[in-house]
Amino acid sequence: MTQRPGTKGLIFNEPNVWDKSREGRCAISLPKADVERSPLDPALTGDTPNLPQLSELDVVRHYTRLSQWNFGVDSGMYPLGSCTMKYNPKTNEVQAARQGFAGAHPLAGDECSQGALRLMYDLERSLAEITGFDAVTLQPAAGAHGELTGMLIIHAYHAKQGRQRSKIIIPDTAHGTNPASATLCGYKSVNLKSGPKGILEPEAVAEIMDEETAGIMITNPNTLGLFEENIKEICEIVHAKGGLVYGDGANMNAIMGVVQPGKLGIDVLHLNLHKTFSTPHGGGGPGSGPVAVNEKLTPFLPVPRVEKELDTFKFVTDCPDSIGRLHTFYGHFGVMIKAYAYILTMGAQGLLDTSRLAVLNANYIKESLKGTLNLPYDRPCMHECVFNDAKQQEYHISTMDMAKRLLDYGFHPPTVYFPLVVDGAFMVEPTETESKEDIDQFIDAVKAIAKEAQTDPEKLTSAPVLPKVTRLDEVAAARKPCLRG
Amino acid sequence: MRYLPHTQEDIQKMLAVAGAGSLDDLFKTIPDAVKVKDGLNLPEPMSEWELNDYMEKLASENIACKGYTCLIGAGSYDHYIPAIIPYLVSRSEFATAYTPYQPEVSQGTLQGIYEFQTMVTDLLGMDIATASHYDCGTALAECALIALRKNKKADKIAVSDLVHPSHREIIDTYLKPTGYEMVLIPHTKDGLTDMTALEAMDGIAGVAVQSPNFFGHIEDLAAVKKVADAKKILFITSFTEALAWGILKNPGSFGADLVAGEGQSLGIAKTFGGPGLGLLAGTSKLMRDLPGRLVGRAKDSNGDDGYVLTLSTREQHIRRERASSNICSNNGLNAMTAAMYLSTIGKIGIREIAQLNHDKAMYLKSALAGAGFEPVFDPPFFNEFVMKAPRDFNRKRIDLINRQCVFAGLDLAPYYPELTDHYLFCATEKVSKQQMDQLAKEVA
Numbered sequence: 001m002t003q004r005p006g007t008k009g010l011i012f013n014e015p016n017v018w019d020k021s022r023e024g025r026c027a028i029s030l031p032k033a034d035v036e037r038s039p040l041d042p043a044l045t046g047d048t049p050n051l052p053q054l055s056e057l058d059v060v061r062h063y064t065r066l067s068q069w070n071f072g073v074d075s076g077m078y079p080l081g082s083c084t085m086k087y088n089p090k091t092n093e094v095q096a097a098r099q100g101f102a103g104a105h106p107l108a109g110d111e112c113s114q115g116a117l118r119l120m121y122d123l124e125r126s127l128a129e130i131t132g133f134d135a136v137t138l139q140p141a142a143g144a145h146g147e148l149t150g151m152l153i154i155h156a157y158h159a160k161q162g163r164q165r166s167k168i169i170i171p172d173t174a175h176g177t178n179p180a181s182a183t184l185c186g187y188k189s190v191n192l193k194s195g196p197k198g199i200l201e202p203e204a205v206a207e208i209m210d211e212e213t214a215g216i217m218i219t220n221p222n223t224l225g226l227f228e229e230n231i232k233e234i235c236e237i238v239h240a241k242g243g244l245v246y247g248d249g250a251n252m253n254a255i256m257g258v259v260q261p262g263k264l265g266i267d268v269l270h271l272n273l274h275k276t277f278s279t280p281h282g283g284g285g286p287g288s289g290p291v292a293v294n295e296k297l298t299p300f301l302p303v304p305r306v307e308k309e310l311d312t313f314k315f316v317t318d319c320p321d322s323i324g325r326l327h328t329f330y331g332h333f334g335v336m337i338k339a340y341a342y343i344l345t346m347g348a349q350g351l352l353d354t355s356r357l358a359v360l361n362a363n364y365i366k367e368s369l370k371g372t373l374n375l376p377y378d379r380p381c382m383h384e385c386v387f388n389d390a391k392q393q394e395y396h397i398s399t400m401d402m403a404k405r406l407l408d409y410g411f412h413p414p415t416v417y418f419p420l421v422v423d424g425a426f427m428v429e430p431t432e433t434e435s436k437e438d439i440d441q442f443i444d445a446v447k448a449i450a451k452e453a454q455t456d457p458e459k460l461t462s463a464p465v466l467p468k469v470t471r472l473d474e475v476a477a478a479r480k481p482c483l484r485g
Numbered sequence: 486m487r488y489l490p491h492t493q494e495d496i497q498k499m500l501a502v503a504g505a506g507s508l509d510d511l512f513k514t515i516p517d518a519v520k521v522k523d524g525l526n527l528p529e530p531m532s533e534w535e536l537n538d539y540m541e542k543l544a545s546e547n548i549a550c551k552g553y554t555c556l557i558g559a560g561s562y563d564h565y566i567p568a569i570i571p572y573l574v575s576r577s578e579f580a581t582a583y584t585p586y587q588p589e590v591s592q593g594t595l596q597g598i599y600e601f602q603t604m605v606t607d608l609l610g611m612d613i614a615t616a617s618h619y620d621c622g623t624a625l626a627e628c629a630l631i632a633l634r635k636n637k638k639a640d641k642i643a644v645s646d647l648v649h650p651s652h653r654e655i656i657d658t659y660l661k662p663t664g665y666e667m668v669l670i671p672h673t674k675d676g677l678t679d680m681t682a683l684e685a686m687d688g689i690a691g692v693a694v695q696s697p698n699f700f701g702h703i704e705d706l707a708a709v710k711k712v713a714d715a716k717k718i719l720f721i722t723s724f725t726e727a728l729a730w731g732i733l734k735n736p737g738s739f740g741a742d743l744v745a746g747e748g749q750s751l752g753i754a755k756t757f758g759g760p761g762l763g764l765l766a767g768t769s770k771l772m773r774d775l776p777g778r779l780v781g782r783a784k785d786s787n788g789d790d791g792y793v794l795t796l797s798t799r800e801q802h803i804r805r806e807r808a809s810s811n812i813c814s815n816n817g818l819n820a821m822t823a824a825m826y827l828s829t830i831g832k833i834g835i836r837e838i839a840q841l842n843h844d845k846a847m848y849l850k851s852a853l854a855g856a857g858f859e860p861v862f863d864p865p866f867f868n869e870f871v872m873k874a875p876r877d878f879n880r881k882r883i884d885l886i887n888r889q890c891v892f893a894g895l896d897l898a899p900y901y902p903e904l905t906d907h908y909l910f911c912a913t914e915k916v917s918k919q920q921m922d923q924l925a926k927e928v929a
Binding site: 018021024026027028031034036038040044045046049050051054059060064066067068069073074083086088089093094095096097099100101103105106107108109113114118126129141144147152156176177179180181182183184186188189226227231255256257260263264274278281282283284285286287302323324325328329330331332333334335337341343345346348350351353354356357360361363367368379403407413418432434435436462464467469471472474477478481483485 | 486488490491498502503505511514515520531540544549552559567571577579583584585588590596597602606607612614620649652654655658731732734735738747754757772778781784785787793798802806807808824830835843845848895917921
């Protein structure tokens with residue numbers, strides 16, 4: 001095979017930050033006091049927090065070493081299914097760091113914040129166009145927060161109709177956070193099995209959809225990477241019984257410029273700016289989860305809303321049907337800047353090309369690896385494809401073993417054991433920013449690992465060997481949790 | 486397009502393998518009737534230099550572009566951010582990583598967040614801190630839900646009306662579909678939560694009090710604890726200014742069960758209010774009720790130390806509809822930033838910065854008093870306080886913004902209609918004596 005990206009290298013040990021502490025060190029220049037001391041009443045003051053005492057280089061070296069133990073998109077291919085780990089453009093970071101944005105106080109008032117308001121307004125309009133909806137809120141702070149927002153909107157809609165409903169339909173190919181989001185609104189989740197082709201069948205929806213059901217939560221393309229071909233018919237069935245259709249837009253990277261979910265009959269959809277719109281995941285956040293709605297649901301959007309009057313912008317809170325506020329201020333503005341910079345850089349054609357190439361990369365991997373790994377649903381996929389370990393089980397090798405061995409080859413593993421509808425799932429989403437050469441290296445690595453599974457299974461079960469630590473005992477860690485030093 | 490690496494030759498070769506004649510062919514499972522016909526209606530793509538010009542133009546429409554004197558806080562604070570903080574946190578191994586589900590290649594994030602959890606527990610005097618939340622308001626709403634779930638006999642949560650107004654609105658939003666109710670505890674004429682009113686409340690699952698409160702006053706948390714114990718309800722406390730704990734007695738020392746806080750002060754830029762950093766801490770007893778991620782120590786197969794995400798059986802991706810919360814992404818990179826900031830200022834720096842904030846605020850208050858402002862409330866405060874302004878102040882205030890980029894106080898009337906002409910001021914370590922003297926002269 002071609003050269004593996006993963007190799008040996010020197011990394012450094014680094015203790016906990018407090019173990020480096022020495023009495024009397026401080027990594028800031030303490031500001032000079034130009035006003036007199038005003039001691040607080042000793043009854044109100046406490047002991048000083050026992051923070052580490054370090055020099056500036058101590059701090060720099062500590063975090064530089066820690067960072068070197070991490071794998072990021074900038075380190076290598078990160079084919080994590082349903083997470084869209086695409087390249088995060090550096091110019092986006094430059095835009096977000098501008099003093100006029102980064103230094104802006106949220107309560108400076110509309111007149112002093114016109115640039116921020118204009119950016120939010122224009123980003124809302126761009127996302128409305130990309131998704132085919134009437135209105136967008138940028139307030140939700142993450143994808144799951146967007147789901148909650150969407151469910152609150154559905155709840156408020158039914159309340160306004162005068163009769164609340166009790167259930168929500170959630171297919172087995174939906175995202176993992178969906179049931180918890182529905183529960184927060186008091187809805188009981190009703191599980192719906194997808195059909196033999198890996199997509200939903202209208203008859204199955206019709207069978208369980210009733211007037212006690214508030215709606216359905218659909219991920220499209222679903223978590224098998226398949227487009228829900230019957231989406232329009234399903235929407236009609238749900239609407240006919242007075243329900244609403246929630247779209248989980250986490251997989252929007254497959255269909256930008258190809259399909260507008262708002263035109264399919266979906267009523268409300270959330271997006272993940274930290275997936276589709278290239279903002280970095282930051283090791284787990286901050287993200288941003290805008291929600292798009294059709295005209296019927298616009299009155300229920302959270303406040304404040306951004307409105308335009310002639311060429312000035314203002315926040316509006318006077319919306320009597322609004323579900324209310326979801327964030328202390330206006331959401332993750334810093335993330336919005338990056339996503340807007342991305343959209344301005346790409347344009348309509350760039351976004352369409354993005355989806356086309358994301359889908360090309362996934363289909364190329366699917367076809368290249370389907371002789372090596374079992375492919376439970378052998379159909380044209382969208383931006384991700386789902387294999388499993390059925391072929392490796394005879395050698396007592398699991399999806400987890402293959403995932404861990406990939407680390408030694410220098411690749412981040414795919415999403416494993418999700419979606420639940422596939423036993424031992426191995427879910428690959430390459431994204432459009434990976435080149436053919438990098439994808440070929442990945443394919444070669446998976447093939448080499450599959451061969452090792454037959455000839456040298458020990459190499460997989462003891463993997464990984466190259467990272468700083470080997471397999472960690474998560475079960476023991478959870479049994480006796482140690483959550484602080 | 487510079488982010489898309491495919492050459493025409495690559496595309497042809499890959500299409501052949503994929504068994505498709507063209508890129509459009511890849512979408513044949515999508516019915517033609519639902520496809521976009523004429524392309525999306527978006528602005529023409531910009532080059533990087535066009536983008537720079539356009540974004541700078543937008544940024545310059547915010548007054549913050551000029552570097553201003555910020556004498557407002559109310560949940561977003563103007564503190565100095567040492568140069569090493571943005572420098573270190575922009576290391577792309579941190580910024581471009583996913584949630585550390587594969588611990589072997591995520592030890593940097595994991596150790597960093599473990600250290601963050603440790604420093605936060607120390608700052609707040611609590612047993613456990615989570616790996617972060619979106620902001621204080623959403624963390625506080627989650628705390629209210631925990632109390633309501635724990636105490637099945639009660640369906641109300643008592644919340645001080647001096648909790649940040651936005652946070653109260655968020656609690657309202659979260660509670661609306663659940664059938665639970667938020668009841669407000671009024672405040673006394675001293676600008677403190679009215680304990681007598683709290684004592685008289687029945688059917689409540691927990692009490693939430695912010696300290697320092699929205700007026701900046703330091704609440705008597707010991708008194709809140711006493712009432713909470715007598716009623717056998719959960720004691721929740723929140724804060725918006727994390728640096729206060731560099732000098733004040735922490736919530737844990739008063740026996741708080743749950744603490745929700747805003748960590749933006751810890752090295753994070755204001756950025757028009759987000760992303761900030763939600764802090765959430767609790768007692769060991771509540772470990773399994775806490776929402777969100779937790780990092781714990783673990784051993785690898787060689788017996789070496791490492792870290793993993795742990796207790797994930799509480800979380801939405803495992804427990805699904807029975808999860809304690811639906812939170813998935815949190816504000817991890819900002820948690821890392823806060824850890825870097827706390828390591829940088831250290832034990833010596835945090836006390837000094839906290840004291841300096843208090844000194845400056847005391848000075849500003851007396852300077853404004855000298856300029857004819859009326860100090861309406863008396864309780865001790867950290868770095869925020871309320872003053873009643875002379876009648877013509879609002880005109881001067883707008884003039885100060887336009888002429889000198891000085892933001893002198895936040896008008897409280899939109900939040901508390903009875904407080905016309907009352908302003909909430911904040912002074913941090915960044916404001917100089919000279920700036921404060923100048924302000925006093927301008928508004929006198």
